[in-house]
Amino acid sequence: MLESVFDPIGSIERSGGWGVFLREQILPIQVVAWIRSRFDRGAADNMTWYPNCFGHMIEGGISSRRLAEKLRSQGVPFASLFAGTTTMAAAVLNEMYTHPTLEHGTGGTVTELYVFDLGGVILFSNDAVARFFAETLHASIWSNQASLAVPSGELANNANNLVFKLPIPFVSRASLFLRTAVGSHLGATVHLNGGYDLSLGRGADTNRQNIDPVTGKETVDIRASASLYLDRQGSLLASLYWSRVDHRLLTVNVYPGALHDGFGAWLLVTRNEGFQIGISHRSALGSASAPSSHAEVRWPLWPRPRARC
Secondary structure (H helix, E strand, O other): OHHHHHOHHHHHHHOOOHHHHHHHHHOOOHHHHHHHOOOOHHHHOOOOHHHHHHHHHHHHHHHHHHHHHHHHHOOOOOHHHHHHHHHHHHHHHHHHHHOOOOOOOOHHHHHHHHHHHHHHHHHOOOHHHHHHHHHHOOOEEEEOOOEEOEOOOOEEOOOEEEEEEEEEOOEEEEEEEEEEOOOEEEEEEEEOHHHEEEEEEEEEEEEEEEEOOOOOOEEEEEEEEEEEEEEEOOEEEEEEEEEOOOOOOEEEEEOOOOOOOOEEEEEEEOOOOOEEEEEEEOOOOOHHHOHHHHOOOOOOOOOOOOOOO
């Protein structure tokens, strides 16, 4: 892991060289094979550029920008620098957690840190880019409520979802809905009265991440999944997530502000009939990342989507 940070060129060369680096990590060449397979999920197991672009660059860039604006609104000096540094530190910790067995640096880690994570921080520091994603694509990050689970006592229900509500020409009551992270859902958002939105999507999710112990190449197993979200002016109130992955069958989140102003709750059901439950509070660590927990904050460049009546 440290070699990827301090010796990126050597890590790329040990992972197959610059050709492999560009072909597998940067360029969306694998899409051609996916289309030729008639969109078979098995052919989508190595499209590394997809989570790199959406998860690391766009999601990371939005997170950094929103953190910078929150710190700036609180009078913190050098808010953008502090937010960018925090985002990159979190990215390094994430790589250490997801690649604990790798002894040497890999081209994949170099790509994620130096191209997409850092690129997202720099890209979204530009006001024009931030406004385009906020006001045209209605992009946002909806997080699960990470908290200690019962009965296991472990930290669970930790996930971020990058979502888009893409306007449909000549249609005012609905938008195209896209939820993307490692997996992806495509569907529709129905705009209800009072600023409420109901979003439904279906697609695929990651069942298992496979990492080659020598090259560090990442591939994933894909399974079907679907999601349902209820939000009010962009602030998430409740979510329902179903999937065919081994470790999760159903996840339900009810956020602070939905049934109780301060408290929220979640339920996770696994495929082996096990379950976990958790309680969150808007001032707790897990809920602090949820959009509903800071509804009082008005981001200058991240306004909540305008209600359509």
